Every structure is written in structure tokens, then in C-alpha cells.
Amino acid sequence: MxxxxxxxxxxxxxxxxxxxSANNWHYETFDSNPMSRGWSIHGDKSLFNWNENSKSLQVIWDSEKPNSFFYKPLGLVLTESDSFAFTFQITLDSVKAGYLEGKPYSFEVSLGLLNLASAKVKGFDRGTGLDSPNLVEWDYFPDTGFGATVSPALASDKSEFSAGFTFPAELLIGKTYSVKLSFNAEEKLLKTDMLENGKPWEKIAEVKMGSDFSGFFVDAFSISNFSAKDSESSLLAIGTVDDIAITSSGSxxxxxxxxxxxxxxxxxxxxxxxxxxxxxxxxxxxxxxxxxxxxxxxxxxxxxxxxxxxxxxxxxxxx
Incomplete structure (x- = not known):
């Protein structure tokens, strides 16, 4: 055929x-207001603002705010039986991690795929590692002494996690990082590639689904602000996101x-x-x-x- x-x-x-297409969108440049093209906000709207001048999305990751998502449905559900990839560009303008009294630990800047129904549940808590099902995401933990870490992650529908940890791997302020995550359904492998200002950067650890991993169901791309309000972690990061694209082997x-x-x-x-x-x-x-x-x-x-x-x-x- x-x-x-x-x-x-x-x-x-x-x-x-x-x-x-099997999915209802493929590419986002932010050249015009994305809210007119099916993007939505769940949670605190003040964290996401389209910049008409720079043609990009300005994002605040504030762990003291509630779970908030700037998202767009895929138009289909992707599972561990599908091969797919997505890419985006991210530039951080300022970062403070572990900066609040009594909250000395880092928390994540996060983008990727999630399940909208799962993520909007009141008890969804990314920080516990036990209460955040159905994720395929790229996470960045700024340094608080352990070393800045890039951590792509998979979470099953039962919140079973498989993740990779590459450190020290610091995203420098003002540099633009191109990120690509590719999931191979046959190998059950999540691979991450990154460029810094268009040039090869660190080699990011691959993520292999464990044999007891029950599978995931994701149906939207999201720029995600996860709350850590009731934990010992704190993060305040400001940056821009641009040039998002997604595809699957069946689309x-x-x-x-x-x-x-x-x-x-x-x-x-x-x-x-x-x-x-x-x-x-x-x-x-x-x-x-x-x-x-x-x-x-x-x-x-x-x-x-x-x-x-x-x-x-x-x-x-x-x-």
C-alpha cells in the first residue's frame, strides 16, 4: 500500500x-496565537503566554503553583505498541532550584506526552513517583548540588516508572536546545537526542521499559508545570518553547x-x-x-x- x-x-x-493524518496536528511554530489552533490551558493560565514579537511561547515553571498544562490533543492514543517521535526547542532565561526555605531539592522542567484524563485527576502528583501515570516526557532538573540532570521518563498506567539520568548536564541560560525523543515499539526503548545552538550536545541515557512495565496510554502533547507545593523541592524557571513537532510510524x-x-x-x-x-x-x-x-x-x-x-x-x- x-x-x-x-x-x-x-x-x-x-x-x-x-x-x-492519524493525529490531528504535526507542527507548531507559534507564529500566530496557538489558542486559535486547538491548544488549551489546564490550571494556572498565567504560566503560559504567547509572545507575538518573538513568535514563541513564554513559560514559567513554578513548583509552588498547581499542576498546569499547556496542551494540545493528538487526536489519537499512543501506546507502547506504537513507534513515535516528538521534538521541540527550549531556551531557559532564568532558573532557581531549591531556593525556598525548607525546600532545598530540585524539581523538573517538563515537556512531553501525557494522558489528559490521568493528568487532570486531583490526586495526580508527579513528585511522589507513585501517582502520575501515563507519561512519556523529557525532564530537566537544575543543579542543587548533585549536578544538573536530564531525565527522560516513561510512566505506565499504573505509575510504574522507567527513567534515564544524565548528569552533569546543565542547560546554559540563553542557549537554545533542540530536543528529540523517539520511542521504538519493537525495542521498547526511548531515545533522546539534544543539540545546543544547533550543535551536538551531551549523550543522553536511553530508557528501556522494564519487563514488568504494564504499558502507557498518552493522547496529548503538554508543556507541563508540576506542583511540588507539599514537598521539599522548589523550582522557578522562566523560558521559551518553540518549534514543536510530533509524528508516529502510523501517521x-x-x-x-x-x-x-x-x-x-x-x-x-x-x-x-x-x-x-x-x-x-x-x-x-x-x-x-x-x-x-x-x-x-x-x-x-x-x-x-x-x-x-x-x-x-x-x-x-x-x-
Whole structure:
């Protein structure tokens, strides 16, 4: 079976968006107000603000605030039987951890996938390690003496945790970090890759699901502020989040950023496995030919260019 998606009418310089996908969104740039595109806030709305000037989302992670989520439903449920990946960019502007009297321990900056029904339950408590089911997330714990730690984590529907810990791994103030998490269903393995200002950074520990791990069910991407109000941990971090993308092996990714520059066609996409996708072109929307174009990876996105655009009016990805 051949899967095809997303056409570009290059001769008229505009894209025809198919939006045909197993999940109902693929990419978020924050170029316009995200609340008009299905994003919602649960909890304290003051923690999340769209910045019209920087075209990014400003986020406050305040452990004294209640559990709060800036989220968007996927339109499907992903489980440990699905292979999938997501990416985002994060820049921290200020960080204070363990700064409150009687609360000397660090807490997490968190982004990733969760189950909305589970996360909105009153008793959901990320800090206990026992009361926060259905998570696939990237966590960062600023240093309070042990060493700044990047900790990708999986939590089952029974709050069984599998996590990796890479330290010391400090996110420097003002630097932009591109983060990609990929879950391989066959290997039951969560892999994390990170770039610092576009260059390779630390090697992040992989997370392997244990044999007794009961499985997870996630249905939304979330920038998450978890409460630690009744614990001995404290965190106040301010930063920005941008360029979020998500895909699964069973969903149809989009061609995005499509344009022509001096007759050269350009686009990008975010793929779970770029080796399984090819680009095809057509001059009449009926006869399609595979093009000899390679994907160039930049900040975990796959870029495409066709310098010989002559005679091609439409483009599509094929599987």
C-alpha cells in the first residue's frame, strides 16, 4: 500500500495542505496565537503566554503553583505498541532550584506526552513517583548540588516508572536546545537526542521499559508545570518553547514551510524514520515520479530542496 500526502503547487507558489493524518496536528511554530489552533490551558493560565514579537511561547515553571498544562490533543492514543517521535526547542532565561526555605531539592522542567484524563485527576502528583501515570516526557532538573540532570521518563498506567539520568548536564541560560525523543515499539526503548545552538550536545541515557512495565496510554502533547507545593523541592524557571513537532510510524507527516526561491523548491518535514519516505513530483497531478532528493537533517527536521523544479507543479511524500 502506498501512502501519499501534502501537495505543493509550485507554479503558483502555494501549498495545498492535506491535513490527512492519524493525529490531528504535526507542527507548531507559534507564529500566530496557538489558542486559535486547538491548544488549551489546564490550571494556572498565567504560566503560559504567547509572545507575538518573538513568535514563541513564554513559560514559567513554578513548583509552588498547581499542576498546569499547556496542551494540545493528538487526536489519537499512543501506546507502547506504537513507534513515535516528538521534538521541540527550549531556551531557559532564568532558573532557581531549591531556593525556598525548607525546600532545598530540585524539581523538573517538563515537556512531553501525557494522558489528559490521568493528568487532570486531583490526586495526580508527579513528585511522589507513585501517582502520575501515563507519561512519556523529557525532564530537566537544575543543579542543587548533585549536578544538573536530564531525565527522560516513561510512566505506565499504573505509575510504574522507567527513567534515564544524565548528569552533569546543565542547560546554559540563553542557549537554545533542540530536543528529540523517539520511542521504538519493537525495542521498547526511548531515545533522546539534544543539540545546543544547533550543535551536538551531551549523550543522553536511553530508557528501556522494564519487563514488568504494564504499558502507557498518552493522547496529548503538554508543556507541563508540576506542583511540588507539599514537598521539599522548589523550582522557578522562566523560558521559551518553540518549534514543536510530533509524528508516529502510523501517521502521515506534513510537508511544511513550502516555498520556491529563485525557482528552487524547498520544504521540510519531521519524520519518525526518514529512510522509509521518498519525495515524488508530478506535472499533471496524475503521473508521479520519484525524485532523487535527499533529506538533510537540521535541528531534527528533514529539509528538502529541488534546484531543478522545471515541469513539476506538485510534490508529495510517499511511503
Amino acid at each position: 502506498k501512502i501519499t500526502i501534502n501537495l505543493l503547487l509550485a507554479i503558483a507558489f502555494f501549498g495545498i495542505e492535506s491535513h490527512v 502521515l507527516p506534513s510537508l511544511i514551510g513550502m516555498k520556491t526561491n529563485d525557482s528552487e523548491w524547498q520544504a521540510k518535514t519531521f519524520l519518525y524514520d526518514s529512510n522509509k519516505w521518498k519525495i515524488e513530483g508530478s506535472g499533471d497531478f496524475r503521473s508521479w515520479n520519484q525524485l532523487d532528493l535527499d533529506f538533510e537533517s537540521v535541528n531534527f527536521f528533514q529539509y528538502l530542496q529541488n534546484p531543478t523544479n522545471k515541469g513539476i507543479q506538485f510534490y508529495r511524500l510517499s511511503h
